[in-house]
Amino acid sequence: MGTKRCLACADDFDPCPRVAAQNYCSxxxxxxxxxxxxxxxxxxxxxxYRGNQLACQRRWRETHGDYWKKYREQHPDYEQRNRELQxxxxxxxxxxxxAKMDAIAPAGSLRSGRYRLRACGSNGVAKMDEWIVQIVVLTRA
Ligand SMILES: [Zn+2]
Known part of the structure; x- marks a missing residue:
């Protein structure tokens, strides 16, 4: 078995003979x-796998519910940096x-079509969740 090139660092390495398809160095x-x-x-x-990961993370959160709260208390720089980034x-x-300008309809003339719906808090700032929704105008009063 000759040398191979590592897919991560691109250096040559001697693969372990017990690992059939080794593509990364050690x-x-x-x-x-x-x-x-x-x-x-x-x-x-x-x-x-995804489901198992979620269940595992949920169990961890249940037993370490105050981890992040304590972490933030012990690392005020981290919290300050997060505040500034947010x-x-x-x-x-x-x-x-x-909304795109062409999606803003004059009052009383909502058109059927696809719209971007974004949840926003009481401060008017949009949250991360966003949906693409289809609105169909049935009648116009
Ligand atoms: Zn490597």
């Missing part, structure tokens, strides 16, 4: 990338037009 960062790509693929293509995102959302 460096920790290359193995981390291999596992990360494997997990990403599993999450995208294996609904059982403030930036909120400003960007406020500055961006929510």
């Amino acid at each position: 460096r920790p960062e290359c193995q981390r990338e291999r596992r990360s790509l494997w997990q990403k693929d599993k999450r995208a293509n294996d609904s059982d 403030r930036g995102r909120n400003e960007a959302i406020k500055a961006a037009p929510v």
Whole structure:
């Protein structure tokens, strides 16, 4: 068996004879990338795996309910940075037009069509959830 080129770092390496299709060298960062790509693929293509992951995360949250609260208390820089990043995102959302100009119909003339529906809080700032909805005008009063 000759040397192979690692898919992560592109360095040559001698594959382990017991691993049939080894494409990554043994460096920790290359193995981390291999596992990360494997997990990403599993999450995208294996609904059982995804379900197990969600159940596992739910169990963890139930037993470590205050983990993030404590983490934020112990790492005020982290919390401050998050606040600033969120403030930036909120400003960007406020500055961006929510609806395309041609989707804004004059009062009383809503047209059938597809619309982007975005939940927003009482402060008028859109939340992350967004749906594409089909509105069909049946009658016009
Ligand atoms: Zn490597």
